[in-house]
Amino acid sequence: MTLTQLDPTALILRLGFFAGAWLIIAGIDPASWLIGLPAVLAASLLNWHLKPAGARAPRLGPALIFIPFFLGSSLKGGADVAWRVLRPRMRIAPGLHRYRLRLQEPSARVLLLNTLSLLPGTLSADLRDDTLTIHALDASDPSMLATEIARLERRIGGLFGEPWAQPSLEPADETPQR
Numbered sequence: 001m002t003l004t005q006l007d008p009t010a011l012i013l014r015l016g017f018f019a020g021a022w023l024i025i026a027g028i029d030p031a032s033w034l035i036g037l038p039a040v041l042a043a044s045l046l047n048w049h050l051k052p053a054g055a056r057a058p059r060l061g062p063a064l065i066f067i068p069f070f071l072g073s074s075l076k077g078g079a080d081v082a083w084r085v086l087r088p089r090m091r092i093a094p095g096l097h098r099y100r101l102r103l104q105e106p107s108a109r110v111l112l113l114n115t116l117s118l119l120p121g122t123l124s125a126d127l128r129d130d131t132l133t134i135h136a137l138d139a140s141d142p143s144m145l146a147t148e149i150a151r152l153e154r155r156i157g158g159l160f161g162e163p164w165a166q167p168s169l170e171p172a173d174e175t176p177q178r
Contacts, residue, residue: 014043018043056105056108066156066159074118077121081121084138093138093140095140096134096135096136096139097145099145104162115152116149
């Protein structure tokens with residue numbers, strides 16, 4: 001695909017998104033656009049060029065709902081991790097668990113893995129075929145872990161318009177590290 005084949009609407013949306021991001025980062029100072037304009041143009045063109053063919057973009061409505069969900073989950077997770085590690089007897093039981101993904105869209109899978117890694121207490125450790133290996137700070141209750149990941153997977157599936165199926169969680173061969 002060449003630059004002349006770029007959908008003008010897609011380019012305008014990208015330019016608007018990255019220009020808005022620049023405004024948030026740099027403020028309204030006109031001098032900042034000496035750097036901002038080339039940065040916005042480069043980011044827009046790179047984003048268009050690197051997007052895999054046929055990849056779906058997240059839908060706007062669910063994305064606006066996902067942002068507060070993610071921020072709330074981050075705050076809740078951060079408070080939980082702080083509570084666990086600051087107590088005299090740390091209440092952690094780290095371990096690895098396998099989780100069968102239902103998401104099919106590659107962009108949705110990447111977002112799920114990245115979101116899990118950004119949320120306090122969890123880390124995406126490996127993805128092979130449809131099986132995600134997750135490291136959790138508290139892996140003592142696999143059903144609770146499965147419920148939380150399924151909740152996140154359902155939200156991300158909604159972002160990309162994917163149907164959601166009941167996930168499964170299999171304990172990993174590794175035992176929790178103490």
